[in-house]
Amino acid sequence: MTTQVTKGIKISVDTSFEGTFFKNYRIHFAFGYRITIENQSKDAVQLTSRHWQIFDALNQVEFVDGEGVIGKKPVIKPGESHSYTSGCLLTSPIGAMRGHYDMVNFTTTKRFKVFIPTFKLSAHFALN
Secondary structure: OEEEEEOOEEEEEEEEEEEEEEEOOEEEEEEEEEEEEEEOOOOOEEEEEEEEEEEEOOOOOEEEEEEOEOOEOOEEOOOOEEEEEEEEEEOOOEEEEEEEEEEEEOOOOOEEEEEEEEEEEEOHHHOO
8 A cells, every 4th residue: 555645635545456458459457546535634625636647668658637536526524534446547567656636625725735646556467
């Protein structure tokens, strides 16, 4: 598990290799990840958007931006957490992801970034 805390918001990431499949005459490697966002601060916060950098050993870096996570903009009260699962496809068995969430603090109304630590994506057979 990979973790990082930014301004009292703890991000924890677990990853899994889901398998391979062919699409458009190319093999693809499917990875899943589960992210838990834990509010260790004293203020309620809301996640408003996300920004990802996806690193694939055989391709250029891909950037993904969007509102919320999996269609939601969760409000996380102090001491509570929000978890979700998602995934990505790579053209190689090794890669990584990192990024940040844009959040708003409900007490101060200030916007801030919460960093998602770099986490590795690797198929078990690709490691020595």
